[in-house]
Amino acid sequence: MIKSYIRIALRNLWRNKLFSAINIGGLAIGMAISFMLILYVLFQFSFDKFHANTDNIYQVVTADAGVWTTPAPLAAALERTVPGIKTTARSSYFFDHLLLAGETGVKLKGGYVDPQYLDIFSFPVMNGNQKPLHEKNEIVLTVSTAHKLFRDGNPIGQIVKLDAEDPLVVSAVVNDPPANSSIQFDFLCGWSLYEAKESWVKENTWGNFGLHTYVLLDPKASLTAVQLKVKHVLQQEGGSKMTTTLMLHAAKDWKLYNNIKDGKIIGGNIETVRLFLILALGILLIACVNFMNLSTAQAERRAREVGVRKAIGANRRLLIWQFFGESLILVVLSAALALLLLWILLPAFNTFAASSLQLSTAPMIFWVSLPCLLLLTGLLAGSYPALYLSSFRPIRVLKGGVTKVKGNFLSRQVLVIFQFGLAVVLIITTIVIYRQLYFIQHRPIGYDPKGLVDIQLEGKLYENYGAFRNAVIASGGAVDGTTVSGEITNSGSTTWGLQWPGMEEGEENKSFGVIATAANFAATFSIPVVQGRDFLSPNDSLGIMLNEAAVKEMHLKDPLGQVINYNGQQRIITGILKNFVSDMSYKPIGPMIFTYNTDWRGLMTFKLNPALSVQSSMDKLEKVYREMNPDYPFNYTFVDDSYQKKYDNEKFLGRAINIFASLAIIISCLGLLGLSVFAAEQRKKEIGIRKVMGAGIQQVMLLLSKEFLKPVLIAIVIASPLAAYIMNNWLQHYTYRIDIEWWMFGIAGLLAVLIALATVSIQSFRAANLNPVKALRSE
């Protein structure tokens, strides 16, 4: 029996090659996309779950906004005062450092951690000291770092120079953090080394929020009780001025639930993941709808078979099974094709989503869920055709009565409306996201990021910055330069506790963005100075500049020359800068201060010579760099690139929606093509007669296209308000945003109509050009 079903199903597929190709192709594309997104989503969900202690690992963050920085003495205080905390570990921010092993020098990411760090997290020691990082002169490498530095030699006991100066002994090699780890590093050094290198770490002060604190809870401890204790620990231990409240952020939430506000998790990457899941289902649904559409369109062909089978003894149940079986065969074929497509497309997707998904390393659950998904798709796509086809009354169909069933045609129209509705929503979404993206990327930001280059201030340059700057400008590669504490595109540090003339009660908690810089800051970045002047020389080392927002925040009437107390220093306001964007351009610009500070600097920014090409300017800079800092590779970033990078999330979303919209349209068009082929075939006789009566090609084409235009138009009417609603919600994330305008719907609608018409007309044209005699002879 089953063999007979499979045989008839395959013969049917072969007989209707075009339909089968459209059906299988559409479903395969839909499935490939869903598989891909499911892989992606599973990967996202697997983040940070590989630690043996995952359920009990937490990071201490500020409760108001989930900021990850905490002061140095916090870890010890937590262990002392909060019962239920088993152990704690601190870590510095992980940055790129130069590691030198003999002649081999590589820039790698790493930092300093407490020894307990490796007890809390599962980065198992593969080789060497099982309890490393207690000594000052130790370094722990990952397997891949060890390979980079020592090839296949034994790394244990070898000497590695950190930043080309501190000679450290490799004491252990740990496994590389897996791709689904939020924490990524290439090497680790001990905390005692950090204290030796950085005075503020050694001082162990409460005021400096510059490092991460992780805790491991006792599995039996009550999280609520611990959270309650942790909340006010800063104030209790650090002094009454420390009003910041803290909370614990669970390791399993680091990746997906990373948006914290006022002590609560309010979302995070999970929103993108959810969006992707919805899109995956949507595309699969469109493909299933295609399938239903094309299967029922073929119903008339199959009706006679149903009648005969019923007449010779099949009952409805058997027929339902038969048609389900056929759907399943199609689904399985599509799935095979989908897996092939997935395998081909995965590298492209990985580049696109900056992920490293692989079919070979797909988690078990993927392979388990695959057959379930297939069955579900088979059921979904096959149910309607199976129920519909098996319901034919044998007598009616054997007499040829089924061909004009109105309900069938109507439900097919509804399915087309659904498909194109979804496509229109996606087109409008794409337009809005792209417009918004363009808007935020091209808003005036108050300075010109073009022609600016950031160079790490490291090695000998730290001492010789002044000489280096002079040499660079003398070489003609740059026209100006300054030092900054961090990238200007990254709002970075905030400070509070400032005092200014006329300050009111309670205002000491107002926070300000802070950039520490040196002479020629405004000049290098071309930021207009509204009042006073830019920093000019070390004579300004007790100067401070404000942006306009800060003047407003401090409600200063005549700011120039006023004295501001910052970190216990009396600083004189020397200049007021025009507001410029340092965070995201769609957010309001916050108050900022700029201090002259040569102790706190991480980068040099140069304004390249606009008269030269970027390449020749960089060549000149590199030449000077090689002479003055030969130990370090010449690494630089263009400020423009960093600025664009900030919008990676939005760009990714925009591209993703774009791809999904295209796919949805392609699959919908495949379905429409199939339906139009079918309609033309069904109306062959009618077209023949009309042509004999004198109808022209245009009239016949209009006749055939009209039928499909109606559902598309209805789809546009239904989809537009829906898209407007969804996009309006999305735009609320942005303070500065575009308005949704009528032309967007116009374009989306026009596009949908044009695409539908183009698809249908391929077939209508063929049908309209057919010799009528041929069509009529077939009767």
Add this chain to the structure above:
Amino acid sequence: MIQLKHISKYYPVGFGKNEILKDIDLTIFEGEFVSIMGPSGSGKSTLLHILGLLEEPSQGEYLFEGEPVHKMNEKKRTQLHRGSIGFVFQAYHLIDELTVYENIETPLLYKNIPSAERKSRVADVLDRFNIVAKKDLFPNQLSGGQQQLVGIARAIVAEPRVILADEPTGNLHSDQAKEIMELFRQLNQRDKITIIQVTHSELNATYGQRIIQIRDGKIA
């Protein structure tokens, strides 16, 4: 064998109804060869469909070997349908996607007959009808007469007690028609299969032992 008592069939039309069969009483005995004749629209096909369980009467009783069919549940009805009744159509109604062999095999599949027995029964029928050479062909590769031969082979392979034939020769020319009618006579006489045929042709009707004339839904 078959007894119809006061069988009526009507469809609602607007406020009234369109009566197709009116109060039919009919008895058909085992081993009979009956021809039903009548003008187009007289209701003869509907009568055949009711006999073949493809349609249900609006009123009346239908006894098959003394058992009331109108009171049977779906399952028993299907069993009766599969086991005792074979159908032959005017337009042959073979399944285009199946070969001759597979077409003949299909009713056996629905009767859940084991594979080995299926094979031998299909082989017997092919042999008997002299169409062994055609067994792997598809219906559209056969002439009309050959297709009808396959249609009859399919009808008898499940060894039914009754064959219901709806104008079995309507699409054939006279030579082929004669061949088919001879076959029916043979099945009736040699295999003792009860045959009920609907026909327009006086000549074909004479193959039967009894002719039932239907006019305006009534037996004339």
